[in-house]
Amino acid sequence: xxxxxxxxxxxxxxxLGETGVxxxxxxxxxxVSEPRHRFHKQAQAVALPRTVAEVQAVMEWANEVGVxxxxxAGNTGLVGGQVPLFEDExxxxxxxxxxxxxxxxxxxxxxxxAGTTLQEAHDIAEDAGMMFPLYIASQGSARIxxxxxxxxxxxxxxxxxxARELCLGVEAVMADGSIYKGLNAxxxxxxxxxxxxxxxxxxxxxxxxxxxxxxLFPKPDAHETALLNVASPEAALELFAMMRARAGNTLxxxxxxxxxxxxxxxxxxMMAQDPTAEMSDWYVLVEISVPKGGAAGGLSQAVESAFxxxxxxxxxxxxxxxxxxxxxxxxxxxSEVQSREGASIKHDVSVPVAAVPELxxxxxxxxxxxxxxxxxxxxxxxxxxxxxxxxxxxxxxDGMAFMDGADAVHDAVYAVVRDLGGSxxxxxxxxxxxxxxxxxxxxxxxxxxxxxxxSALDPKGILNPGKVLG
Amino acid sequence: xxxxxxxxxxxxxxxLGETGVxxxxxxxxxxVSEPRHRFHKQAQAVALPRTVAEVQAVMEWANEVGVxxxxxAGNTGLVGGQVPLFEDExxxxxxxxxxxxxxxxxxxxxxxxAGTTLQEAHDIAEDAGMMFPLYIASQGSARIxxxxxxxxxxxxxxxxxxARELCLGVEAVMADGSIYKGLNAxxxxxxxxxxxxxxxxxxxxxxxxxxxxxxLFPKPDAHETALLNVASPEAALELFAMMRARAGNTLxxxxxxxxxxxxxxxxxxMMAQDPTAEMSDWYVLVEISVPKGGAAGGLSQAVESAFxxxxxxxxxxxxxxxxxxxxxxxxxxxSEVQSREGASIKHDVSVPVAAVPELxxxxxxxxxxxxxxxxxxxxxxxxxxxxxxxxxxxxxxDGMAFMDGADAVHDAVYAVVRDLGGSxxxxxxxxxxxxxxxxxxxxxxxxxxxxxxxSALDPKGILNPGKVLG
Numbered sequence: 001x002x003x004x005x006x007x008x009x010x011x012x013x014x015x016l017g018e019t020g021v022x023x024x025x026x027x028x029x030x031x032v033s034e035p036r037h038r039f040h041k042q043a044q045a046v047a048l049p050r051t052v053a054e055v056q057a058v059m060e061w062a063n064e065v066g067v068x069x070x071x072x073a074g075n076t077g078l079v080g081g082q083v084p085l086f087e088d089e090x091x092x093x094x095x096x097x098x099x100x101x102x103x104x105x106x107x108x109x110x111x112x113x114a115g116t117t118l119q120e121a122h123d124i125a126e127d128a129g130m131m132f133p134l135y136i137a138s139q140g141s142a143r144i145x146x147x148x149x150x151x152x153x154x155x156x157x158x159x160x161x162x163a164r165e166l167c168l169g170v171e172a173v174m175a176d177g178s179i180y181k182g183l184n185a186x187x188x189x190x191x192x193x194x195x196x197x198x199x200x201x202x203x204x205x206x207x208x209x210x211x212x213x214x215x216l217f218p219k220p221d222a223h224e225t226a227l228l229n230v231a232s233p234e235a236a237l238e239l240f241a242m243m244r245a246r247a248g249n250t251l252x253x254x255x256x257x258x259x260x261x262x263x264x265x266x267x268x269x270m271m272a273q274d275p276t277a278e279m280s281d282w283y284v285l286v287e288i289s290v291p292k293g294g295a296a297g298g299l300s301q302a303v304e305s306a307f308x309x310x311x312x313x314x315x316x317x318x319x320x321x322x323x324x325x326x327x328x329x330x331x332x333x334x335s336e337v338q339s340r341e342g343a344s345i346k347h348d349v350s351v352p353v354a355a356v357p358e359l360x361x362x363x364x365x366x367x368x369x370x371x372x373x374x375x376x377x378x379x380x381x382x383x384x385x386x387x388x389x390x391x392x393x394x395x396x397x398d399g400m401a402f403m404d405g406a407d408a409v410h411d412a413v414y415a416v417v418r419d420l421g422g423s424x425x426x427x428x429x430x431x432x433x434x435x436x437x438x439x440x441x442x443x444x445x446x447x448x449x450x451x452x453x454x455s456a457l458d459p460k461g462i463l464n465p466g467k468v469l470g
Numbered sequence: 471x472x473x474x475x476x477x478x479x480x481x482x483x484x485x486l487g488e489t490g491v492x493x494x495x496x497x498x499x500x501x502v503s504e505p506r507h508r509f510h511k512q513a514q515a516v517a518l519p520r521t522v523a524e525v526q527a528v529m530e531w532a533n534e535v536g537v538x539x540x541x542x543a544g545n546t547g548l549v550g551g552q553v554p555l556f557e558d559e560x561x562x563x564x565x566x567x568x569x570x571x572x573x574x575x576x577x578x579x580x581x582x583x584a585g586t587t588l589q590e591a592h593d594i595a596e597d598a599g600m601m602f603p604l605y606i607a608s609q610g611s612a613r614i615x616x617x618x619x620x621x622x623x624x625x626x627x628x629x630x631x632x633a634r635e636l637c638l639g640v641e642a643v644m645a646d647g648s649i650y651k652g653l654n655a656x657x658x659x660x661x662x663x664x665x666x667x668x669x670x671x672x673x674x675x676x677x678x679x680x681x682x683x684x685x686l687f688p689k690p691d692a693h694e695t696a697l698l699n700v701a702s703p704e705a706a707l708e709l710f711a712m713m714r715a716r717a718g719n720t721l722x723x724x725x726x727x728x729x730x731x732x733x734x735x736x737x738x739x740m741m742a743q744d745p746t747a748e749m750s751d752w753y754v755l756v757e758i759s760v761p762k763g764g765a766a767g768g769l770s771q772a773v774e775s776a777f778x779x780x781x782x783x784x785x786x787x788x789x790x791x792x793x794x795x796x797x798x799x800x801x802x803x804x805s806e807v808q809s810r811e812g813a814s815i816k817h818d819v820s821v822p823v824a825a826v827p828e829l830x831x832x833x834x835x836x837x838x839x840x841x842x843x844x845x846x847x848x849x850x851x852x853x854x855x856x857x858x859x860x861x862x863x864x865x866x867x868d869g870m871a872f873m874d875g876a877d878a879v880h881d882a883v884y885a886v887v888r889d890l891g892g893s894x895x896x897x898x899x900x901x902x903x904x905x906x907x908x909x910x911x912x913x914x915x916x917x918x919x920x921x922x923x924x925s926a927l928d929p930k931g932i933l934n935p936g937k938v939l940g
Binding site: 104108151174184186187189190191193201217218244294295301351352353384424447448449452455456468 | 574577631634644649654658659663668670672687688711717718719720762763768820822856913925926927
């Protein structure tokens, strides 16, 4: 017999005090509603522990009485992993677990409480003269616990890796309230299974990350940034191989954009004029980070070679910081401008890097067959094989009706992704949005292993029920 | 009732044919004996499957009848993970699973069968104009399956990461014979738990890796290599921070060596003369990899700055490939020269990078207290916090008697390592050598999680019993 709200709230108040619990429906709105307003379920309460000991107390109680707990960090996730599904859950927000446990610039790591926002983490690194190179659009709100729980990516994965690779160790409260003490700052540690990487990306289903040790990197001396005209995704891929061969891991961004995205930005007043001197079907934004003591000018030499090789027909290299910003805006506005253009159907997919051109060609064709007039707007991290494969509604179409037909577009695109050995969730995870899809596409042995691990670490199914595994 | 050898051998012959099974004690010698000759147990048989289907058949049978299986790759492990412990085991050697499934230089990855040696993997990468940057002393014999199973490290972890970070996906046969198909070449994939990283480093206790997709990197244009005199490990650490700030991830090696290691090499004729113009208590070997199109001379500028800052008192920058080789020999002979100097007690440990000087100071003092006259020879990957903390016997001492007192030295060193938040096995793993130590030092919640995962994925305890978890 599950506990009622009348039993849950007083029990939480006893553990956390009056100010540690939110239970009025109106007050919970900011916790149960998520960025895209797709999921509309209520929670029993929101628990706001201030310390790891309080997180532990809540979990011991929840595991004892069988109350379901949803770990929530910045509430910026896009797949509903951090909001209710069954309405019997308590949201455990780690937003009050804020603080710096340790910063060691010389050794290249810092340890932060998991409620610290990503922007604050950037500032802490910056204050120490270093850099934490994980950049996502929601970094002002996203918190370290969620960034790790969802294994966030962003624009510099190419060179620095995703959240998993940027994390040396975590502390986590497990389903039964025990504390996994894995906060080490070691570059090498072969004493047993890789529990850190299991917790990172488990979307709050295996444990609640309460603190993390994160890698710090030296700040580059300068950035060299260019926006280049390329004829096709194939040419972009060839350019990528050339750039990477020249720049190695100083190549920190390689982003693809289609002409239609530039057209949208011009039309909706988000861009004053064409970014390069000639129009192009495709563009890439390339950035090289020049290390301290490294030679400047590497990008312009590389661009010259690419021009001579016929890979690039036109382009612009940023001469000033504001020019660099303008080029990045052209990339970063791609998502927002689509909402100004009407309804859009989105796919966060990845394929092996070499298969990106085929993904775009076949995926666009399949979607256009499913919905005549649909306008493909594929853009993103070509260097990671990770394309935000978005589709804007046909011009003049009804947005609602278009969205009602989204499943046919999803099916068309995911079929191509699967055929190319790709992933149906490159960055955003599974949450509650893609559990059905996961069952269809994932290797059945992998699913079985995941279920076995979930049962082993959370035998009562307390943490984030129904998420990831469905 | 466990099966007898008389039952096991015919069953294996039925699955693999006569040439797929080795069962005579003499013929098994190469499989049951390991590099350091510490472990001396026999096996029931050695199975030599040629295909993944044959691995699967052996595992289905073993899981059915309850025969213990030890996965073995190149048999180069140093902690006895790949050799018998109970004498009821069958060794399953993946040495015949050799081959290239795919190489895609442009996309930066290759997929190899797990029996391929690390040297062959280097050659395959090289033939494709790329580089697979994992270098260990045993690379001629070590095989990909073992490199991943033990999460091998080596000298370039600093820049490229260890085996785990160099692997994009694996295929593995699980304890029940099912095949985990995780061979993707994706840079980003957030569809569920990180099973790849769980299998990597699990030392054959969770599954048998049969193939892997590995990252390829552009070959650097050139290497700039120096051997530098530094006053102390503290000065070396300061130099490391400076070098890393200047060179970023083009700093591909930073290795510390004590004077005694140079003395040994001179004494035993492994080095003709002092490597630098003045003697020094400590040395570092620094290497920068210059990317294609990158500027040369970065190292000499950095060394000049370090000299001006008083961090470096003397040194030599390699002008030719043979000079570079000579500098690397000085580093790579450190281990071998110790065996020429008599008995030595070894520790493969890591601490947070900033704590390396304290580790060396306190660890040396503690060991000298335990065994007066003992000669500390700490060397290795300072940039990873990973020190091979070795101790040579007192001059003129009896080697056997010295080794009999090894436990006191281990206890002294590991106590310091633990106090500094370090790892008692940075590179080599746990195997059968360190299971007792693991129980003492590992976070009890982590141990409990590891046991739960082992039971979940191998409920009958078929794979590599007694290893890692004891």
